[in-house]
Amino acid sequence: MTEKQQASWEQRDLAHIWHPCSQMKDYETLPPMVIDHAKGPWLYDIHGKKYLDIVSSWWANLLGHCNPEINEAIKEQLDSLEHVIFANFSHRPAIELAERLADITPDRINKFHFNDNGSSSVEAALKMCFQFYHQTGKPEKQRFMCLTEGYHGETIGALSVGSMDLFAKMYQPMMMDNIHVQAPDCYRCPYGKNREHCACECFEHAEKAFAEHAHETAAMIVEPLLQGSAGMRIYPPLYLKKLRALCDKYDVKLIADEIATGFGRTGTMFACEQAGISPDVMTISKGLTGGYLPMSVTCVSDEIYDAFYADYGEGKAFPHSHTYAGNPIGCAAALAVQKIMKEQHILETAAENAKWLTAELDKAFAHHPNVGEIRHIGLIHAIELVKDPETKTPLDAKKRTGYAIYKKALERGLVLRPLGDILYFNPPLNITREELSTAIELAHESITDILPE
Missing domain, CATH: 3.90.1150.10 (Aspartate Aminotransferase, domain 1)
Structure with missing residues (x-):
């Protein structure tokens, strides 16, 4: 055996792997x-x-x-198609998954852009909204609103619409200049209310931000009902209802980041359902494939999709792609997840x-x-x-x-x-x-x- 093979698996890990979201010095006392x-x-x-x-x-x-049913679906898919370029080409699992998503997503959602992880789906959502207004006669709408304490991923665009915390502060000089709206904090409510009995008095911060910045804002992005990385901070559905109405009033697109909240995590298939609202854009990942394979989808309304529908020479195409977008194995896993959730x-x-x-x-x-x-x-x-x-x-x-x-x-x-x-x-x-x-x-x-x- 070589010297490397004689070392423990833990030692071999630490010799080469830089683990995510970790201070590697901690691994001296808590090895992987x-x-x-x-x-x-x-x-x-x-x-x-x-x-x-x-x-x-x-x-x-x-x-x-x-999960044996998801395992079987993946094994079956492996024998027919493992991957294919998703530009011009397609395949049955992706088509069936898009049809299933159209059935379970909120009313406005009807088109699905496949990506390969949560952060990339957020990046796509931001770019879509930015480009939508550029192509519909309002190019001044270039900024984004987001809630403080929010988290939407680790890429620069996604960090830019997150909280200025330990994830983002180091990279602030690289990030976009966005509008950060004070988020609800129901445990430490400054109005002396609680989430079960309030009129979302804290919504005044959003109203002020929209009055001042809506003319230059393309979209507002939120984690619906639950700010996960903020410490599982839960806020009332009424806040989302008010936010949907405010976005409509000021012509600002609403992006619901359902990456962490989707597929039953909050008690309904998607958290937006509990507020009775439909976003213009919705990002999904994580539970989409049951945690088996990296896959995400940026789900959009026909209104947004139609703004990109033109002859190629008009420059309205959406120039955003990922090598593994629409991967057949990931789609097979996602279809198995939906089958299990329905039948069981x-x-x-x-x-x-x-x-x-x-x-x-x-x-x-x-x-x-x-x-x-x-x-x-x-x-x-x-x-x-x-x-x-x-x-x-x-x-x-x-x-x-x-x-x-x-x-x-x-x-x-x-x-x-x-x-x-x-x-x-x-x-x-x-x-x-x-x-x-x-x-x-x-x-x-x-x-x-x-x-x-």
């Missing part, structure tokens, strides 16, 4: 867990230890790892389990002296840890309490990756109550290790 295989919500490493993946591997694993009534089962999980988490954590709020939407639940629940004072960020709890949870076999000091459950939609009970027990033990009751 090398996963050998997975099943349902469980991951099994090369040493035989198992981990309950309560975060769905970055929110993407929708129906469990190695996944949304209905998940809704019942969501109510049960809410009650169980409340019993386990509501009286903990450092639990400020347990918030939930669909099966997504988040526990915000604070210094004092009365004052809602945050914990000392330098102590990295959430990270310490994460490491304790890993020791017990639970993947409880935090968002700062916010711990969250975002499991596969078909997780069982027994598995959820295990997650609650392991989470409780891990939290009380660091923050005793």
Whole structure:
């Protein structure tokens, strides 16, 4: 054996791999867990230890790892077509998927532009809206509005419509000059309201921004109902209703980033449904293929599509492409996901389990002296840890309490990756109550290790 082969898999990993969203020095005390295989919500490493993946591997694993029906669909597709250029050429899985998406997306949505990851679908959405106004006589509409604390991806355009936080501050000189609207913060509402009983008084910030900047704005982009990376911050459907009306009033396109919220994560197929609104553009990814393969779709209205429909020489084509756009294997996985969700009534089962999980988490954590709020939407639940629940004072960020709890949870076999000091459950939609009970027990033990009751 060579010297490399004699080294452990963990050492071989660290010799060459730069892991995403990581400070690699942390790996000196917490080396990578090398996963050998997975099943349902469980991951099994090369040493035989198992981990309950309560975060769905970055929110993407929708129906469990190695789902037999998705596996079979992919295997079947492999024997007929693995990939083909998507310019001029097409294939049955993409056509069938587009038809299925047309059936389940909001009313305005009817055309589908295939991309290969969430960030690229956001980039496409921004460029489409920019070019739409250029081609329809309003070239001055060049900027974008977004909510503070938002997250829409890691490419420069996507970062530009996100929050100016640790993801983006370093790259600010490279980014577009956009309009950042104060986002709802229902846990620390400055108006003294709560998300169940308010008139979205905070919407005044959007109204002021539109009054001042709508004439130069092409689109407003939002994560509907749930700002994920902000700490699973949930806001009322009424906010979206008001935003749709405001966009219509000022002729600004509304982009709903449903990458994290789509495909049942918030309790409905898409979060927009809960507000009864339809965006002009919708971005989807993650759960689209059940977390199997990188694929995204930028979904648009006929109005936007029609603005690009012309003879090629008129310069109205949309010059945006990805090598793996419309990949047949990804489309086959996505079709299998939709088949499972429909035939197995996944949304209905998940809704019942969501109510049960809410009650169980409340019993386990509501009286903990450092639990400020347990918030939930669909099966997504988040526990915000604070210094004092009365004052809602945050914990000392330098102590990295959430990270310490994460490491304790890993020791017990639970993947409880935090968002700062916010711990969250975002499991596969078909997780069982027994598995959820295990997650609650392991989470409780891990939290009380660091923050005793």
